[in-house]
Amino acid sequence: MKFLMKEHGFETEVEYGNLQVCGDEKYGFRPYQLLVSAIAVCSGGVLRKILEKKRVSFSDITVTTKVERNEKKADRIEKIHMHFVITGSDISEEVIEKCLMVTRKNCSMVQSVIDSIEITESFEIVPNEK
Template sequence: MIFNMKEVGFYSDVEYGKLNVAGDEKHGFRPYQLMVSSIAVCSGGTLRKILEKKRMHVEDITIKTEVERNENEANRIEKIFIHYLIKGNELAEHKIQQSIEIAHKNCPMAQSVKGSIEIIETFEIVN
């Protein structure tokens, strides 16, 4: 990827389109938002594949995130809380919990920050 400077922040032309990144939300995505998005969506996508392989019919997954940052350490991300709202029929809680654990071990983004950012994953089944 190539990032080019603009008046506020940087941009990159990627296959999907233009990616604007800046410290100010008025001018692009903030870097921490991209980090959290990468981890949450990678984890959610991996979870979805695992649930499909287990033949669990999932109609929808919503991912809610919260971030804990440390102002004393350059405002670094310390923890990411990921909460899955999973909609479907005849979903077994223990199978979903097992699937989340497997997904965490197989998500490249979560594994990339292992040991530096704590990721806490929870879920609930919604109908």
């Protein structure tokens, strides 16, 4: 990837389109937002594939994140908590717990930060509306 300096921040062209990155969110995505997004979306995507392979019936996954930053250390990200809401019928908590363990091991973004950012997960199962 090649990042070009602009008046406000940097930009890069990727397959999907133009990505604007800036410390001021008026002009682009903030770097910490991209890092948290990468971890959450990678985890959600891996979880989706695992559920599909296990033939678990679900219709939706939502991932909500809570981020803890340390102002005294350059506002670094120290903890990311991801809460997964899985919508589906006849899903056991035990199956989701096992799937999340496999997700953690196979998400490249989580594995990339595992020794520097504490990653935690929780989940809830919401039944499909009838």
